[in-house]
Amino acid sequence: MDPTAFRRHGHELVDRIADYFEQVEKYPVLSRNRPGDVAAALPADAPEDGEPFEAIMADFERVIVPGLTHWNHPGFFAYFAITGSAPGVLADLLSAALNQQAMLWRTSPAATELEGVTLAWLRRLVGLPDSFEGVIYDTASIATLHALVAAREAAIDGVRSKGLGGRSDVPPVRVYCSDQAHSSVDKAVIAIGLGHDSLRKIPSDDEFRMRADLLRAAVAEDRAAGRLPIAVVATVGTTSTTSVDPVAEIAGICAAERTWLHVDAAYAGVAAMLPSHAPVLRGAERAESVVVNPHKWLFTPFDLSAFYCRRMDVVRAAFSLTPEYLRTTDAEAARNLMDTGVQLGRRFRALKLWFVLRSFGARAIRAHLAEHIRLAQALAGWIDAHPDFERMAPVPLSVVCFRWKPTSSLATDAALDAANEKLVDLVNQTGEVFLSHTRLRGRIAIRIAIGHLRTTEQHVRRAWELLQQHAAAIV
Amino acid sequence: MDPTAFRRHGHELVDRIADYFEQVEKYPVLSRNRPGDVAAALPADAPEDGEPFEAIMADFERVIVPGLTHWNHPGFFAYFAITGSAPGVLADLLSAALNQQAMLWRTSPAATELEGVTLAWLRRLVGLPDSFEGVIYDTASIATLHALVAAREAAIDGVRSKGLGGRSDVPPVRVYCSDQAHSSVDKAVIAIGLGHDSLRKIPSDDEFRMRADLLRAAVAEDRAAGRLPIAVVATVGTTSTTSVDPVAEIAGICAAERTWLHVDAAYAGVAAMLPSHAPVLRGAERAESVVVNPHKWLFTPFDLSAFYCRRMDVVRAAFSLTPEYLRTTDAEAARNLMDTGVQLGRRFRALKLWFVLRSFGARAIRAHLAEHIRLAQALAGWIDAHPDFERMAPVPLSVVCFRWKPTSSLATDAALDAANEKLVDLVNQTGEVFLSHTRLRGRIAIRIAIGHLRTTEQHVRRAWELLQQHAAAIV
Numbered sequence: 001m002d003p004t005a006f007r008r009h010g011h012e013l014v015d016r017i018a019d020y021f022e023q024v025e026k027y028p029v030l031s032r033n034r035p036g037d038v039a040a041a042l043p044a045d046a047p048e049d050g051e052p053f054e055a056i057m058a059d060f061e062r063v064i065v066p067g068l069t070h071w072n073h074p075g076f077f078a079y080f081a082i083t084g085s086a087p088g089v090l091a092d093l094l095s096a097a098l099n100q101q102a103m104l105w106r107t108s109p110a111a112t113e114l115e116g117v118t119l120a121w122l123r124r125l126v127g128l129p130d131s132f133e134g135v136i137y138d139t140a141s142i143a144t145l146h147a148l149v150a151a152r153e154a155a156i157d158g159v160r161s162k163g164l165g166g167r168s169d170v171p172p173v174r175v176y177c178s179d180q181a182h183s184s185v186d187k188a189v190i191a192i193g194l195g196h197d198s199l200r201k202i203p204s205d206d207e208f209r210m211r212a213d214l215l216r217a218a219v220a221e222d223r224a225a226g227r228l229p230i231a232v233v234a235t236v237g238t239t240s241t242t243s244v245d246p247v248a249e250i251a252g253i254c255a256a257e258r259t260w261l262h263v264d265a266a267y268a269g270v271a272a273m274l275p276s277h278a279p280v281l282r283g284a285e286r287a288e289s290v291v292v293n294p295h296k297w298l299f300t301p302f303d304l305s306a307f308y309c310r311r312m313d314v315v316r317a318a319f320s321l322t323p324e325y326l327r328t329t330d331a332e333a334a335r336n337l338m339d340t341g342v343q344l345g346r347r348f349r350a351l352k353l354w355f356v357l358r359s360f361g362a363r364a365i366r367a368h369l370a371e372h373i374r375l376a377q378a379l380a381g382w383i384d385a386h387p388d389f390e391r392m393a394p395v396p397l398s399v400v401c402f403r404w405k406p407t408s409s410l411a412t413d414a415a416l417d418a419a420n421e422k423l424v425d426l427v428n429q430t431g432e433v434f435l436s437h438t439r440l441r442g443r444i445a446i447r448i449a450i451g452h453l454r455t456t457e458q459h460v461r462r463a464w465e466l467l468q469q470h471a472a473a474i475v
Numbered sequence: 476m477d478p479t480a481f482r483r484h485g486h487e488l489v490d491r492i493a494d495y496f497e498q499v500e501k502y503p504v505l506s507r508n509r510p511g512d513v514a515a516a517l518p519a520d521a522p523e524d525g526e527p528f529e530a531i532m533a534d535f536e537r538v539i540v541p542g543l544t545h546w547n548h549p550g551f552f553a554y555f556a557i558t559g560s561a562p563g564v565l566a567d568l569l570s571a572a573l574n575q576q577a578m579l580w581r582t583s584p585a586a587t588e589l590e591g592v593t594l595a596w597l598r599r600l601v602g603l604p605d606s607f608e609g610v611i612y613d614t615a616s617i618a619t620l621h622a623l624v625a626a627r628e629a630a631i632d633g634v635r636s637k638g639l640g641g642r643s644d645v646p647p648v649r650v651y652c653s654d655q656a657h658s659s660v661d662k663a664v665i666a667i668g669l670g671h672d673s674l675r676k677i678p679s680d681d682e683f684r685m686r687a688d689l690l691r692a693a694v695a696e697d698r699a700a701g702r703l704p705i706a707v708v709a710t711v712g713t714t715s716t717t718s719v720d721p722v723a724e725i726a727g728i729c730a731a732e733r734t735w736l737h738v739d740a741a742y743a744g745v746a747a748m749l750p751s752h753a754p755v756l757r758g759a760e761r762a763e764s765v766v767v768n769p770h771k772w773l774f775t776p777f778d779l780s781a782f783y784c785r786r787m788d789v790v791r792a793a794f795s796l797t798p799e800y801l802r803t804t805d806a807e808a809a810r811n812l813m814d815t816g817v818q819l820g821r822r823f824r825a826l827k828l829w830f831v832l833r834s835f836g837a838r839a840i841r842a843h844l845a846e847h848i849r850l851a852q853a854l855a856g857w858i859d860a861h862p863d864f865e866r867m868a869p870v871p872l873s874v875v876c877f878r879w880k881p882t883s884s885l886a887t888d889a890a891l892d893a894a895n896e897k898l899v900d901l902v903n904q905t906g907e908v909f910l911s912h913t914r915l916r917g918r919i920a921i922r923i924a925i926g927h928l929r930t931t932e933q934h935v936r937r938a939w940e941l942l943q944q945h946a947a948a949i950v
């Protein structure tokens with residue numbers, strides 16, 4: 001495809017995408033495909049001869065579009081709603097076109113340095129101090145893995161060279177998180193060889209926040225039993241209920257124990273941009289590392305996870321390794337992104353964060369976040385006022401957990417679980433909204449996560465109407 | 476930015492990118508920036524108020540463009556030349572706009588299934604059997620990390636739960652690769668807790684291929700010393716010289732030893748599409764896992780790494796973990812990509828591979844690969860015919876390693892190293908080409924890697940002219 005054809009097809013595609021953004025509400029949020037539909041509609045082999053762009057786009061419309069779950073739909077309330085905003089999408093187009101690979105400073109000075117600039121912008125917006133250096137990873141899962149590798153590096157003498165196995169000088173280790181922490185913590189301890197059993201999940205309180213007193217007791221118990229605490233992962237915005245662990249108190253424990261504190265603020269970290277919500281990151285300034293995901297609630301197309309670390313030297317000590325074919329003389333003056341992690345290759349992800357922050361400006365971003373929080377509070381109010389619905393958790397941010405619990409019946413919890421799962425399915429089948437569920441204290445809870453840029457009060461009201469209508473039909 | 480503004484700015488951006496593709500040769504390949512130039516040109520804080528798209532694009536031109544190293548330039552011969560081809564760029568625009576997050580089948584049936592379809596297409600094109608299941612990761616570094624986690628899972632009882640440390644039942648382990656293997660193997664053994672010392676680098680032969688006899692001896696020696704061999708990483712297309720390890724022979728050793736064989740074919744795997752080069756993957760069908768990077772030599776914008784595994788059940792056994800908030804009833808019928816790795820979130824990367832494979836067709840891709848190989852052979856011939864240049868390695872694929880070694884002087888090897896480093900710098904300073912270096916048997920070698928879609932014989936000739944001119948000036 002020569003530049004002329006690129007120009008023509010690019011214009012067509014921009015129009016197609018603009019149409020999509022304008023008309024996204026005409027699609028069902030959750031794909032109605034059945035497993036195998038997409039695969040069955042495509043040939044078993046790549047074509048021998050090139051095909052015209054029109055033919056590929058025709059198959060895109062025929063095969064791919066019905067298989068999309070529309071994360072762009074304002075009725076997307078499942079998991080965490082995310083937004084690939086228009087400036088971010090355009091920046092990602094530019095990033096794909098430039099095809100920068102920022103492993104070394106010299107292979108992309110712009111990508112390397114813009115990463116530093118945009119992460120400093122974001123850091124100051126959320127109120128983390130200058131002592132944190134940032135690096136962009138693809139996902140928070142990878143950020144947390146790096147945090148725990150750094151914690152391991154800091155705690156265990158010679159672990160980079162000697163590893164963990166076959167050593168009599170390495171006691172069993174412990175990593176702590178709450179029983180509400182994200183599964184990425186589990187995956188990380190497995191991946192880096194600590195073992196799943198090394199992860200001790202501290203019970204949470206009535207509001208799903210890690211109990212610092214139980215953390216303190218667990219650490220003491222583990223030390224007495226000869227185990228070495230190496231890290232605590234506190235969560236700011238847990239996945240189920242967006243509860244916020246008492247980071248300041250946990251930081252105090254970690255400081256006393258000389259244990260690495262990693263704060264998983266992937267979803268809620270950006271809320272600290274709001275004066276009203278700055279406290280969510282209180283204490284995080286004492287953490288060794290913090291992860292915040294602009295691709296979650298900062299209108300940046302997936303993927304872009306911001307990892308901040310006060311001891312990036314430890315990350316570098318764990319990973320820095322320069323083979324001859326990557327040795328440069330710029331090294332003294334410039335940082336090379338490859339030194340801060342597993343991945344050698346790095347996309348130009350900072351570009352989309354730069355476009356988003358500049359195009360919106362901090363004020364508008366704050367306004368959107370505040371509006372999402374307001375909508376969640378409003379929904380919580382409607383639920384609280386309804387006799388047949390029950391709220392299941394506090395609403396500190398933009399996610400509401402609740403269940404249908406009709407006063408007219410004396411259903412068992414098991415029956416309520418089944419009814420609420422059915423209710424979610426029925427509501428999702430309308431195609432107007434997409435909700436997900438979680439389990440809280442053993443019981444199914446419906447989750448409504450408000451975070452999409454296009455979501456307005458009308459969409460939240462519609463979700464609430466659909467829930468009431470379909471609940472009535474279940475009875 | 477509303478859809479109307481997106482449409483307008485999208486069209487402007489498409490035109491800007493088309494201009495860039497047309498005029499890329501007007502830029503110096505390697506950025507002439509000095510460390511700090513980009514950062515110094517930007518404010519310390521994000522703007523409080525949103526800025527017009529034009530202002531951001533003006534800064535893009537003023538600040539970012541001079542800081543780009545142009546991986547799109549046909550004179551890019553450093554590291555491995557890569558191409559973000561036009562169909563791939565357009566697909567990546569679409570991917571950013573759709574903002575799919577394919578952690579679960581239901582969160583993007585299209586992304587989940589198209590990943591299976593396109594990876595099967597690529598697998599058949601390179602001649603790997605149906606027994607390999609594929610998954611897309613961001614980079615080969617992450618693919619190799621997963622391969623070694625799977626090898627660890629297969630070899631060490633209960634490692635997922637119990638980890639590696641504090642166990643008397645886990646002997647010291649060994650991972651093997653050649654002394655030419657990529658640094659991602661080093662990073663992976665460090666990251667997953669085996670320790671860098673667990674990695675034993677097997678010497679390579681005169682043509683930089685792992686010596687299978689020495690591998691066999693090393694394994695026997697390690698077993699006798701009570702060490703447990705858990706994996707061998709064979710390389711198909713090493714980074715320095717693109718040498719190809721004797722995979723078939725290594726596979727025989729691994730089968731006898733019941734040791735996981737991972738084949739790093741990140742660069743050269745696609746060459747197996749050519750009947751003439753199908754042997755590069757001979758024996759890989761017996762490997763447990765193979766990684767091939769479409770973002771390297773398959774014209775797909777960075778990042779997209781294809782990981783193939785004959786025992787994906789082991790990868791799943793290591794990583795599968797479904798918290799309640801991600802539990803779905805589709806699970807029986809559909810695969811969920813989150814089960815095959817560390818990362819929960821997955822971009823819709825398959826879309827760009829689909830566009831590339833369909834837009835080019837297999838025939839045209841083979842023709843491009845064959846032409847790059849032909850150009851490398853031609854360059855090798857010119858070097859061989861020149862009295863003052865010396866080839867440093869065979870040229871099995873599209874990379875040529877050589878050095879300037881004037882017959883007129885009796886320079887020491889150390890002086891030649893310095894002269895060749897200077898020669899690379901001088902040639903790079905012209906801005907017409909960008910070359911990198913490596914070290915072979917202790918000596919500096921200049922590397923010319925041919926792999927960019929726009930690179931023609933004229934560009935290779937120009938690089939060769941520049942080398943001769945500047946070498947003459949060094950004397």
